[in-house]
Amino acid sequence: MRVPERVRKSANVLVCLVAVAGTIWGGKEIWQVLSGRHQIDEACAGLVPAGRVLALSPAGGTITHRVADEGTIQMGDLSGGQDCEIFSTGAGEKYGTSSGERWFFTGAVGLVPGDSRVLADDPMKELVDPSGAPTHPAQPLGGGITGLVGDSGVTVQLPCADGESGRETVKGLWARAELANLGRPFSEDGQLSAGDRDTLAEIAVLTANNLADRLGCTERLPDAPRNIAALPAGPTPAADAKGTCGWYGRAGFAKQEQFPDQVLESRTDDRLWDEQCGLLVSTGRATGLYTAGSEAGDHLVRPERPGQWFVSLHTYSGEDAKNVYLTSTDGNETPEPAEPGKAGRSSEDPIWWASSVCDGAPQIHTMTIAYGYDRLMTAKLAEVFRAYVDDVAHRRGCTDVTFPAASAFRAD
Incomplete structure (x- = not known):
């Protein structure tokens, strides 16, 4: 069948318009x-x-x-x-x-x-979402x-x-x-x-x-992995800990009512420059501890948010370990260095550090206790800090572990 000339011209025009x-x-x-x-x-210097x-x-x-x-x-x-x-x-x-x-x-x-500077965790900065949403x-x-x-x-x-x-x-x-x-x-x-x-x-x-x-560096990273998993939500029960807080679950500290009963953890990786284990006191347990402490005469601020009472543990490795400072909550004070080869406590805040050497590189291990909780638990948490440092040192093959003196575990 022959297409009429007028229709053919219209179709050609339409095709041209679509092409244009x-x-x-x-x-x-x-x-x-x-x-x-x-x-x-231009913005990223071609990198x-x-x-x-x-x-x-x-x-x-x-x-x-x-x-x-x-x-x-x-x-x-x-x-x-x-x-x-x-x-x-x-x-x-x-x-x-x-x-x-x-x-x-x-x-x-x-x-x-x-x-x-690499700053150790602040005793006033909570580890989880204060509204109770997953972290x-x-x-x-x-x-x-x-x-x-x-x-x-x-x-x-x-x-x-x-x-x-x-x-x-x-x-x-x-x-x-x-x-x-x-x-x-x-x-x-x-x-x-x-x-x-x-x-x-x-x-x-x-x-x-x-x-x-x-x-002009010689080394290069391999290709990035694919299908990277979503981050798991926390906190989770201490008894289920398997990663950076696995040692805490195995030791059974959480079976005692005064100790944290939740963890915020990641998978272990000994290459990381910063590896963390967060220990949290659940709302119900914190309320009970607050009530008991107040009746005993301790002047405490009532914990009103999930995770307000916590213990944060970090291990800083290599070059970062040479530049760790203990956070000062007083803006007028200069943060104090956590020196490799030494150990101690912040002069102002509930923050402690220990040190070790892994494969010839320095490691700094820190423990920060939330304000309020430190007044109740500092002496008992010395055992927790030692267990944490011992676990990291054993896992990474570290030597020359230096730990704070018993007198350093005080609540000022």
């Missing part, structure tokens, strides 16, 4: 991608893989970066840590921001050792990589004994990739989506390797 529209639309898409890559490269950033779920639309010294990576000052901050109109539309765009990604890099402690990245997966991103470290960064000492480097202002619709139950979690791990690893190349 597709070309215009495709051109716009290509321009946005190229522009986005340029913005990311962060722009294509992978554009693959993150909030990365739609027009991409821009923060135009300021803070928010763009400056290669001349890596010891203090540098970051780049990326915005998208796609995230802005989803969140309904007035500016039409929203900060959605941060890439960060730095040297080890860095200028920033998701960071977990080791795995895959043969020294790294941590947190609730908003991934951080990795890489040794570098032969690199150069101007006049700065380079013994290692770190890189972090994270989503900023994480929330719906770009999260799942308060956590990263599975796709974003894998992509952020890939970005962190590639960024670290790019920085290693820039500094």
Whole structure:
């Protein structure tokens, strides 16, 4: 059947219009991608893989970066840590921001050792969500990589004994990739989506390797693992502890009413620069202890929130262990150093430290007790601290363990 000339011409015009529209639309898409890559490269000094950033779920639309010294990576000052901050109109539309765009990604890099102090936990800073919502402690990245997966991103470290960064000492480097202002619709139950979690791990690893190349380091990280599991929720019963708090569950401390009966833990990984075990007193147990303590004449503040009474235990390794300070809750006081090879107590706050040596590298072990709980339990928790240090030292093959004197376990 012959198609009428008029119909054929109309069809040709329609096809041409569709082709032109597709070309215009495709051109716009290509321009946005190229522009986005340029913005990311410019802000992140070419270290962060722009294509992978554009693959993150909030990365739609027009991409821009923060135009300021803070928010763009400056290669001349890596010891203090540098970051780049990326915005998208796609995230802005989803969140309904007035500016039409929203900060959605941060890439960060730095040297080890860095200028920033590593501060032991504050006895006034609680370990869990004060509303009682689940808390998701960071977990080791795995895959043969020294790294941590947190609730908003991934951080990795890489040794570098032969690199150069101007006049700065380079013994290692770190890189972090994270989503900023994480929330719906770009999260799942308060956590990263599975796709974003894998992509952020890939970005962190590639960024670290790019920085290693820039500094002349020999070592490189292997490819990031895939299908990274969601972070388990806590706290969990102490009797079920199997990771960094497994020693506490096995020792049976929680069977005694005065001791913490919940834990906040991660899987163990002896390569990590910071490994933590959090011990928490459940609301019911804390109320009972408060009542008994008040009747005995102790002047205590009633614990009113879940996890308000806690014990936080950390082990800091390698270069980080040389730069640990005991947090001062008094803003007018200078934090005190926790020196390798020594042990003791903060002069002001309920924070203690011990030290050891693992494979020739220093380790600093700290214990922070929440205010109020320290007045009731400091002397008894000395045994808990020793059990923790002994477990880490045995697991990592550490020697030269130095522990605070018995007289140091006092509640001032």
